[in-house]
Structure formats: structure tokens, C-alpha cells
Amino acid sequence: MSNLHIVEHPLIAHKLTLIRDKTTGVKEFREAVSEIAMLLCYEATRDLPLKEIEIETPVAVTKSKVISGKKLAIVPILRAGIGMVDGILNLVPAAKVGHIGLYRDPETTRPVEYYCKLPEDIASREVIILDPMLATGGSAVAAIRLLKEKGVEHIKMMNIIAAPEGAALVEATYPDVEIYCAAMDERLNEHAYIVPGLGDAGDRLFGTK
Ligand code: PRP
Numbered sequence: 487m488s489n490l491h492i493v494e495h496p497l498i499a500h501k502l503t504l505i506r507d508k509t510t511g512v513k514e515f516r517e518a519v520s521e522i523a524m525l526l527c528y529e530a531t532r533d534l535p536l537k538e539i540e541i542e543t544p545v546a547v548t549k550s551k552v553i554s555g556k557k558l559a560i561v562p563i564l565r566a567g568i569g570m571v572d573g574i575l576n577l578v579p580a581a582k583v584g585h586i587g588l589y590r591d592p593e594t595t596r597p598v599e600y601y602c603k604l605p606e607d608i609a610s611r612e613v614i615i616l617d618p619m620l621a622t623g624g625s626a627v628a629a630i631r632l633l634k635e636k637g638v639e640h641i642k643m644m645n646i647i648a649a650p651e652g653a654a655l656v657e658a659t660y661p662d663v664e665i666y667c668a669a670m671d672e673r674l675n676e677h678a679y680i681v682p683g684l685g686d687a688g689d690r691l692f693g694t695k
């Protein structure tokens with residue numbers, strides 16, 4: 487799958503173990519999700535365009551690089567995507583933040599949209615969608631469709647754990663969208679939960695179960 491980037495790094499591997507472990511509490515879970523998002527952001531922003539400017543160090547005048555081109559927006563999918571926002575903003579503090587609210591209907595596992603608030607200039611920004619879990623891919627495809635309908639041209643998807651089924655659906659539906667994730671798990675179970683996964687990301691982040 488050409489648009490899939492599985493980011494392998496010892497720090498990510500260690501923090502993944504923490505969030506998979508069912509004995510990890512809410513505080514540690516939240517911190518590790520935020521830190522993994524920051525580490526994934528390093529990789530997902532590798533192709534940001536640069537331009538050279540002239541600056542003066544205390545010693546000499548020199549040319550040095552700064553980020554140029556389109557500005558970034560991040561769009562967490564509520565609820566669980568919220569857990570990744572701070573990690574990204576630590577590295578890209580000027581990014582604007584939009585929100586898309588989707589929940590999976592427990593009967594059908596199909597996504598239901600309940601909220602959408604995006605920056606006014608979203609169409610002119612590079613957008614990274616944030617969601618810790620890419621399971622069936624239904625939520626990801628719905629979020630990408632919504633952003634494309636608003637005119638967004640450059641979209642990346644950042645997940646912590648993906649299932650082969652979800653990654654394949656995104657790739658087949660939107661082959662231009664690159665996916666950055668920390669792990670590709672084995673499969674989905676009969677309730678469309680990722681195996682081995684980490685359970686319900688929203689509940690574990692917000693302590694709702
Ligand atoms: C989870 C997760 C994704 C979605 C993934 O959200 O955060 O948004 O499921 O599943 P999919 O790939 O099969 O669509 P959930 O619907 O549980 O909502 P929540 O974040 O509010 O708990």
C-alpha cells in the first residue's frame with residue numbers, strides 16, 4: 487500500500503505498549519497518546535516546503551531555512567482525536583484546529599456526523615486528520631469526504647493504530663490521502679474493534695467506562 491506510512495521508532499513502540507496495556511490509567515494513557523502524536527507529526531510533516539531567508543547570528547550573516555507554502559490545519563475526529571491535538575500543537579503551534587464530530591452507530595458500525603466546525607480558510611490549508619483508531623475506515627472516509635466537499639485538496643490522515651480493513655478502504659476510496667500510523671494490527675473482531683488494539687480509544691482517554 488503505497489500511501490501508508492508505518493512509523494517505526496523505539497519511543498513509539500514503547501509508548502504503544504503503554505496504551506495497549508489495559509492496566510494503564512487515564513493520565514498515563516492520555517500522555518502517551520499525545521506523545522505518540524507528536525512523534526508521528528515529525529514524520530507526517532517531513533515534506534513541508536522550506537524557503538531560505540537571510541538572518542544574522544551573533545557571529546555572522548547567513549542564509550537559513552523556514553517553513554513556507556500552505557499553512558497547516560489539524561482536524562481531530564471527536565472524541566478520541568482530541569487526545570492527539572496537544573502533541574501536534576507542541577511542534578506546530580500556528581496550526582489552526584477544526585473539529586469533526588463522528589460516532590460509530592453500535593448496531594451498524596457506520597459513522598454518524600454530529601458536529602463540524604472548520605477554520606474559514608480550510609480550503610487553502612494542508613490538513614491532517616487526527617484519530618487514534620482506523621478500524622473499518624468508515625469514520626476516516628466520512629471525514630475526508632467532508633473536507634473535500636469544503637474544497638480541501640491536500641489531506642493526510644494520522645492514526646495511532648490501524649486495521650488492514652480501514653487502511654484498505656481509505657486507500658481505495660481516496661488514493662491521494664497519505665496515512666501515517668504507529669502500528670498496523672491484525673484484524674477487526676465481530677464488533678469491528680481492532681485486535682489486539684487498545685479497546686475504545688474515547689473511553690480510555692476520557693475515562694467514560
Ligand atoms: C472511534 C475512533 C474512530 C472510529 C474508528 O470513535 O476514535 O473515530 O471509532 O472506527 P471506524 O474506522 O470503524 O469508523 P467512536 O465512534 O468510538 O467515537 P468516540 O471517539 O466518540 O468514542
Ligand code: URA
Nearest residue numbers: 621679680685686687
Ligand atoms: N474505535 C475504537 O475506539 N477502538 C477500536 O478498536 C475500533 C474503533
